[in-house]
Amino acid sequence: MKNYLKLLSMVAVIFLTVSYQGIAQTEKQMRVTFINPAKEETFWKMVVSVMKAAGDDLHINLEEIAVHRDHIKVMKIAEEVIQRKNPPDYLIIANEKAVAGDIIEQANAAGVKTMLIVNGLLPEQVAESGLPRQKYPLWIGTMIPDNVSAGFAAGQILMEKALSAGVKAKDGKLHVAGIAGAYATPASLDRVKGFEQAVRKFPDVSLKQVFPNSEWSKERAAEIAKGISERYPETAAIWAANDNMALGAMEVFESAKKIPGKDCFFSGVNWDPVGLQAVKDGKLSVSVGGHFLIGGWALVLLYDHYHGKDFNDSGVHIEQPMSVITDKNVDAYLDKFKNQQWEQIDFRLFSRTLNPNMTKYDFSLNTILGQQ
Numbered sequence: 001m002k003n004y005l006k007l008l009s010m011v012a013v014i015f016l017t018v019s020y021q022g023i024a025q026t027e028k029q030m031r032v033t034f035i036n037p038a039k040e041e042t043f044w045k046m047v048v049s050v051m052k053a054a055g056d057d058l059h060i061n062l063e064e065i066a067v068h069r070d071h072i073k074v075m076k077i078a079e080e081v082i083q084r085k086n087p088p089d090y091l092i093i094a095n096e097k098a099v100a101g102d103i104i105e106q107a108n109a110a111g112v113k114t115m116l117i118v119n120g121l122l123p124e125q126v127a128e129s130g131l132p133r134q135k136y137p138l139w140i141g142t143m144i145p146d147n148v149s150a151g152f153a154a155g156q157i158l159m160e161k162a163l164s165a166g167v168k169a170k171d172g173k174l175h176v177a178g179i180a181g182a183y184a185t186p187a188s189l190d191r192v193k194g195f196e197q198a199v200r201k202f203p204d205v206s207l208k209q210v211f212p213n214s215e216w217s218k219e220r221a222a223e224i225a226k227g228i229s230e231r232y233p234e235t236a237a238i239w240a241a242n243d244n245m246a247l248g249a250m251e252v253f254e255s256a257k258k259i260p261g262k263d264c265f266f267s268g269v270n271w272d273p274v275g276l277q278a279v280k281d282g283k284l285s286v287s288v289g290g291h292f293l294i295g296g297w298a299l300v301l302l303y304d305h306y307h308g309k310d311f312n313d314s315g316v317h318i319e320q321p322m323s324v325i326t327d328k329n330v331d332a333y334l335d336k337f338k339n340q341q342w343e344q345i346d347f348r349l350f351s352r353t354l355n356p357n358m359t360k361y362d363f364s365l366n367t368i369l370g371q372q
Contacts, residue, residue, distance in 0.1 A: 030306045031061040032299065033081050033088040035074055037096040039066030041216065042272045043242065046292035046340065047118070053342035054296035058303045058351065063088065069215060071097035078103040082110045090140075090302050092295070095119040098184045101129050108136040116142040117298050118291065119186045120317075132316040140305060143298050143318045145291035147187050150269055150322040151194025155239050157286040157326060158267035159202050162237040167263055169234035171206070176237040177228045178210035179221050179245045188212075191241045191269060208232040213245055221248030229256065236264050243268035243275030243287050250283060261285070271325060271333075273340070279330045290323045290365055296342070297363045300350045307353040314361055323365045336369055 034051060038044045048064055055062035065081070067073045074096065081091060082103075091107055092115045093100055100116055107114045120142050121129060132139045162174050169175045178195055181188030192210055199207045209232070211224045221240065228235055229252060238253075240246035246268035250260050258264045260283035268275050271289030278284035297320070301311045325333055337344075345368055352358045 031088040032090045033063045034092040036066040047295040051295040054299040054347040057347040101125045104139045108138045120144040141316045146319045147190035148194040150288040151191030152198045154267040155195040155198030161285045162265040167236040173206040175235045178239045181216045181241045182214045218244045218248035221245035225249035225252035243270045243272040309353045
């Protein structure tokens with residue numbers, strides 16, 4: 001039986017390879033440009049690594065143009081790409097500091113298809129630009145993580161662990177503070193929204209304040225944490241909108257001789273390697289993530305769109321769930337992807353063009369882990 005299954009697997013791989021090669025040989029290579037808004041940050045480095053692995057699998061000519069937290073430069077680069085004599089088939093952007101609306105409008109006017117990932121439009125931008133394929137038909141889709149649920153899950157687990165440890169202030173409540181990302185970044189706003197929803201479920205929790213960190217940086221988070229410890233000295237739990245900021249705050253509390261996971265607690269988002277190690281070490285209560293894979297999934301959707309298999313039956317505004325990693329499952333994840341070898345994922349297996357019998361997309365973590 002095992003030999004029979006192995007034979008079937010080999011036949012499927014051969015068929016998939018032949019089908020893929022046939023498409024590659026009969027049609028010109030599709031070209032995609034991605035404007036990376038924060039090239040120096042671990043999360044965006046992971047996004048690009050995944051996109052490159054997906055691009056290799058799908059024979060996509062992927063161009064990355066990277067800046068670092070400079071929305072004015074992002075606008076200029078987008079204009080240059082859109083106005084090229086031979087622009088890309090697709091332009092992928094993120095709505096960092098609310099720049100995407102103008103880019104989508106310009107690209108549509110120039111006949112360039114756009115895909116929005118990671119950060120969707122703000123409510124006021126949606127009121128102006130609508131949803132994909134409405135006002136701007138060449139804005140073909142948005143794929144973002146469910147940041148509200150992520151913020152909620154991180155906050156809930158953080159507060160449960162802190163309350164279980166009995167770290168309460170003199171007023172009998174757990175004092176919590178938050179460190180968010182940039183003011184005008186949808187991912188941060190939604191994560192904070194979820195966090196505040198979680199706080200309301202805990203009557204024994206007092207949320208002191210949520211502080212913005214426009215750079216999403218560890219260094220600035222450490223400065224904010226110093227201010228928190230001075231202004232709200234009984235704070236025992238810090239919710240952070242990414243792992244990096246959680247670790248920056250953690251260092252401040254450690255310098256004050258406090259022990260993470262015992263008398264102070266922290267949560268993060270992103271599944272940064274250092275964040276996951278902190279989870280393994282018992283210092284970070286939880287990291288919510290997996291959304292760095294969205295760039296790869298977006299390329300799968302664009303590949304299918306390019307080859308006549310439109311993804312609109314799955315929706316053009318897609319909110320991808322994130323997953324929770326705690327001390328209970330961190331080892332299982334690290335066993336698979338500790339070295340971030342994303343080439344282990346065969347992105348061709350997720351394409352409906354290359355798998356005609358596939359009726360719906362399944363980009364879940366369980367499916368990826370099961371593929372290994």
